[in-house]
Amino acid sequence: MTASTPSASVPVRGNRFLIVGGASLVGSATADLLLQEGAGEVTILDSFYQGSREAIRHIEDNPRLKVVQGDVMRLPQLLAATKGVDGVLHLAAVMSITMDRDPWVGLDVNIRGTQNAIEAACSNGVKKLVFASSNAVYGYGPGIVGDLVEGTPFHSVDAPPAAILYGASKIVGEQLCRDAHRKRGLDYVVLRYSTVYGERQHYRAANALYIIETHDRVRSGQRPQVIGDGSEAKHFVHVSDVARANVAAFVSSATDVAVNISGSEPTTTLEIVKLVAELAGKNLSPEHVEPDPGKVRLTSGGPWRIDHRAAERTIGWRPQVDMREGIRRLLAWREAAGQ
């Protein structure tokens, strides 16, 4: 977990970055931060299958930003986009909800897409790849309890097929990075994001729905809903912290490592719902409901937390935005953006 070489550091200032699948929550925040910190050029490549022009509206006028419509399934487009690039952030992926709707598309994007991104990075001598993995590599279901550290195995008993497929596809992506490091010398850092939320939040991440679906309800005067007693643990991380982690992964000399990126503390679904109602200024008490069997739900076995201390040791990162502040920012953005 402590591999590092000085040559694996890619400073931001003056360097060129490519964000694959960048027209979204994490991509837009990271592009913004890279530009603020003096990147020579930031290219966002996106198929706009899930990403949107809307998500990058706030940065599109920056002359150092380039937007390319391209598909991770098309290697020639990635080969073209990685020419002369110093650092690649590979975000393009589908999550459990899309994986449930169409596992062929999901596995293609998450596995072949990652193979193509790695191939392009290796072929064009990219100095470092940051791969967006997920705490889904620890799985779901009753096995998920206690501290999840980087060596925690993958639990899948009682988890929905789509969630397991998503987690397995991230395990595959990580190992393709390791394999490319060993065989082709690719420097890389794997970041295992917990549930990302924040400004420019979308509806595709099953867990992040706890925030925005609650906000949608309370804004329209409905009581917020919690599934069961609401005691289920969730561990979120604010998008600004994720953007900082991505940048830290490039800048640090760490390579050939995988670390967790999670917020300061886990919370419960009941706490989230109460916080959203309070910050939205709505005095509405939660109602307890049964789970919707038609929805992909990501459950666990009891209280758990995602340990992010390895990230501090390895890339010098720790989270800064707590849930109250993060939800406040998200709700303010939604109101301002008419979302």
Added chain:
Amino acid sequence: MTASTPSASVPVRGNRFLIVGGASLVGSATADLLLQEGAGEVTILDSFYQGSREAIRHIEDNPRLKVVQGDVMRLPQLLAATKGVDGVLHLAAVMSITMDRDPWVGLDVNIRGTQNAIEAACSNGVKKLVFASSNAVYGYGPGIVGDLVEGTPFHSVDAPPAAILYGASKIVGEQLCRDAHRKRGLDYVVLRYSTVYGERQHYRAANALYIIETHDRVRSGQRPQVIGDGSEAKHFVHVSDVARANVAAFVSSATDVAVNISGSEPTTTLEIVKLVAELAGKNLSPEHVEPDPGKVRLTSGGPWRIDHRAAERTIGWRPQVDMREGIRRLLAWREAAGQ
């Protein structure tokens, strides 16, 4: 673990079976058994990328056997081969050694190949799919210790990328079966084979090399080699027991389940080496060597065993051939076949 419906039973007599990736160790033994038990027709589909005509020489004259050259990457070939078929055994896969050499081919065969087999089975109303999974779904490395049961999570710390990719690809295959059961009503049984050995043994399975590489050495008068002190646990299963398990999975009314298929007892690398030397009639004591860093090695964390009691409850199967008898048969076949 106990799902079953009477309609999920596919008796052997008079029915038609397709074995995808069948020109190999497990496929040829299963085809043989299905034919002996009165199957109406057995079709072996193989690309002969890894499989061989040699492996099916002993059954090729049976008028109820059909051999089709076809590739799991080509859906139309699977659609054609599954027409009118009652049961499909999906074996086509690459293992860790091939996965290490070429992860693109490995993931394509193991994931896209399984997607294609499932799609063909669903499209043509195949009554049951038996999917050849592996104890690789529990992973490798220090986490592997004690009893491995069907709910054991996937351990990957310190395992080689190719081994993790192989295990993850089998996890994906299993979940694609579950997904197809839920969405399209496909009846299936997943069998998680431990290391298969026996007559028509090839050189592609990393663990099975302990037997045949030892045999190659002692036959030429060299001392057998064990890595380290030879105390590492391995759990093998004889190919005739695997063939019986495949048939039992079709015949039983079990569906939507995954069970372990392993031999009666685990053994150690030292015991294997001694047994091979003894059965080959060679009085050669083992020499202890360091692992070859260029080879994919599948290690564990201490004594472990793969529990197969769920298979007995679910498909009424238990192993019959112990290591001594199994190795005796394998060596006899190698001598007779000039292998």
